[in-house]
Structures are given as structure tokens and as C-alpha cells.
Amino acid sequence: xxxxxxxxxxxxVLYAIxxxxxxxxxxxxxxxxxxxxxARETVLGRVLRIDRPAAEVVQAVLSLYPIDxxxxxxxxxxxxxxxxxxxxxxxxxxxxxxxxxxGPAMIGxxxxxxxxxxxxxxxxxxxxxxxxxxxxxxxxxxxxPDEG
Numbered sequence: 001x002x003x004x005x006x007x008x009x010x011x012x013v014l015y016a017i018x019x020x021x022x023x024x025x026x027x028x029x030x031x032x033x034x035x036x037x038x039a040r041e042t043v044l045g046r047v048l049r050i051d052r053p054a055a056e057v058v059q060a061v062l063s064l065y066p067i068d069x070x071x072x073x074x075x076x077x078x079x080x081x082x083x084x085x086x087x088x089x090x091x092x093x094x095x096x097x098x099x100x101x102x103g104p105a106m107i108g109x110x111x112x113x114x115x116x117x118x119x120x121x122x123x124x125x126x127x128x129x130x131x132x133x134x135x136x137x138x139x140x141x142x143x144x145p146d147e148g
Contacts, residue, residue: 006060013048016123017065020140025121026065028057030090030134035126038115044123051128055093058136059100061125066141067103076117078135079108090131106136 001007005014017026024043029035039047050057068074075098080086085108087095095106109117117137118124127134 006063008050008052008056008060009064010048010050013050013061013125014064016044016048017061017140020122022140022142023068024140025117026061026138026140027118027121027124028054028061028136028138029118029124029126030054030129030131031126032130032132033124033126033135034115035124038118039124041119042121042123048123048125049127050125053093054090054127054129054131054134054136055097057125057127057129058094058097058138061138062097062101062103065138066143067098067101068139068141070141071139072104073107073109074139074141075104075106076109076114076137077106078114078133079110080133081111084108084110088131088133090129090134094134094136109137
């Protein structure tokens with residue numbers, strides 16, 4: 001356990017988000033997402049796990065992880081198949097966490113396009129989220145230098 005760091009962020013997750021650079025994607029996915037097979041195609045090459053609800057995982061990750069401010073697709077959600085404008089409660093909860101850190105409104109990404117984005121990501125965190133469409137992508141931003 002470390003002071004000031006959420007205890008749900010395990011050593012593997014901390015390593016991955018620290019190793020990522022500006023522009024790298026992090027996928028936070030629900031339990032139904034094909035996390036293991038997709039994670040094998042990512043930079044990290046293996047799935048990470050945090051067995052908590054999606055919004056709780058996003059809150060913990062975003063306590064350390066800056067969202068990119070240079071692109072329009074820095075925060076994304078998987079769209080509901082056939083209903084791209086539908087916003088489900090799981091998406092509302094995650095959007096609240098993104099907004100709490102000053103992040104943008106999430107854009108929708110079609111299911112298969114989301115899978116392709118996930119394959120190009122740095123890492124995939126599979127959560128314990130059981131609600132459908134609890135799949136999100138966050139592009140890493142930068143941490144500015146200290147003033148002085």
C-alpha cells in the first residue's frame with residue numbers, strides 16, 4: 001500500500017500507466033470484452049485486471065493518469081450496437097469520473113472500431129464491471145513541468 005495512491009491500483013497497473021507515453025491509449029473494459037485476446041495484440045501484450053466496477057477503476061486510474069488535451073478522441077466509449085446515441089448508466093458513471101478531473105465528453109466508437117482501437121492500445125485493464133458496454137478508451141496526455 002502506498003500513501004496517496006488508490007489501493008485498487010496494483011503494481012502491474014501502476015507499471016503500465018507509468019510506462020505509457022503521450023498519445024498511448026489505455027482501455028478499461030467490462031467483463032464481457034475479449035480482453036485477453038485483444039490484450040495479446042497491445043504493446044504490453046497481456047491483460048491487466050482490477051475486479052471493481054468500471055467507474056471505480058476509472059476514478060482510480062484518472063487520479064494519476066492525465067487525459068490528452070490535444071485530440072478530440074482522448075476519451076471514448078463503445079457505442080451500443082444499433083443505438084450509437086444511447087448513453088447507458090455505466091457510461092454516465094464513467095463520464096462523471098472523467099468530468100470530475102476536467103476531462104472531455106466521451107465520444108462514441110462503433111463496436112468493431114473500438115476493438116481495433118483496443119488492439120493498438122498500450123494496455124487493457126479488464127474490470128469486474130458486469131453491465132454491458134462498460135468499455136472505454138483513454139489517450140494519455142502530458143504532465144507539465146513544475147513551475148520555477
